[in-house]
Amino acid sequence: MKKMEDKILAEGEILSGGVLKVGSFLNQQIDTVFMKEIGEEIASLYKDDEITKILTIEASGIPIAVSAGFAMNLPVVYAKKNKSSNISGDVYSTVVQSFTHGNKNNVIVNKEFISPDDRILIVDDFLAHGSALTGLIEIVEMAGATVVGCVAAIEKGFQMGGDRLREKGYRIESLAIIEEMDDTEIVFREQ
Numbered sequence: 001m002k003k004m005e006d007k008i009l010a011e012g013e014i015l016s017g018g019v020l021k022v023g024s025f026l027n028q029q030i031d032t033v034f035m036k037e038i039g040e041e042i043a044s045l046y047k048d049d050e051i052t053k054i055l056t057i058e059a060s061g062i063p064i065a066v067s068a069g070f071a072m073n074l075p076v077v078y079a080k081k082n083k084s085s086n087i088s089g090d091v092y093s094t095v096v097q098s099f100t101h102g103n104k105n106n107v108i109v110n111k112e113f114i115s116p117d118d119r120i121l122i123v124d125d126f127l128a129h130g131s132a133l134t135g136l137i138e139i140v141e142m143a144g145a146t147v148v149g150c151v152a153a154i155e156k157g158f159q160m161g162g163d164r165l166r167e168k169g170y171r172i173e174s175l176a177i178i179e180e181m182d183d184t185e186i187v188f189r190e191q
């Protein structure tokens with residue numbers, strides 16, 4: 001999505017440790033007009049795939065998933081992060097390690113919200129090392145549902161999570177893929 005690349009170039013801020021700050025349009029402050037276009041772009045990628053539900057993870061995945069949900073007329077489920085190790089039997093849960101934040105969270109979804117006949121599209125804001133998407137895929141597969149594909153708004157290709165999931169056979173699409181990034185330059189992957 002050319003407009004995602006343009007937004008990153010115009011408003012993104014490169015921080016140390018390979019972190020891109022996009023607080024002005026995707027995290028914290030949300031550019032709602034652009035968010036609507038993101039939802040429409042995701043809907044067009046999956047228009048023929050008979051998706052029944054969109055799954056994301058709190059917090060920053062939610063606006064993107066909701067925008068795609070509006071565009072596709074579909075419900076959105078978001079996984080919650082839970083620090084407690086006391087997990088009830090009513091939920092699917094897995095552990096997600098965040099390399100960026102250096103912490104671990106139990107990620108949980110109530111069993112009533114995913115059923116075996118669901119065809120799920122997973123959506124998130126960033127795809128870096130792939131831990132969050134891997135955790136969400138595990139949850140869908142625990143429920144016996146189908147992972148049709150995953151969309152990230154921004155993939156950091158140099159952190160390899162997207163390519164590792166593609167090698168495993170998952171359909172992974174990102175609206176912009178950053179191949180390289182340093183203090184002076186951002187290079188996008190041709191798609």
Ligand code: G4P
Pocket residue numbers: 018019020021022027057058059060061097098099100101125126127128129130131132133156161
């Ligand atoms: P991974 O899930 O792909 O392995 O990514 P990683 O563990 O490295 O990142 C974990 C969190 O950091 C995620 O947010 C992810 O969206 C965010 N993140 C990763 N790289 C960047 C980046 O370059 N810029 C920004 N702004 N965020 C990044 P989270 O823990 O789920 O938090 P939330 O923001 O959704 O609440």
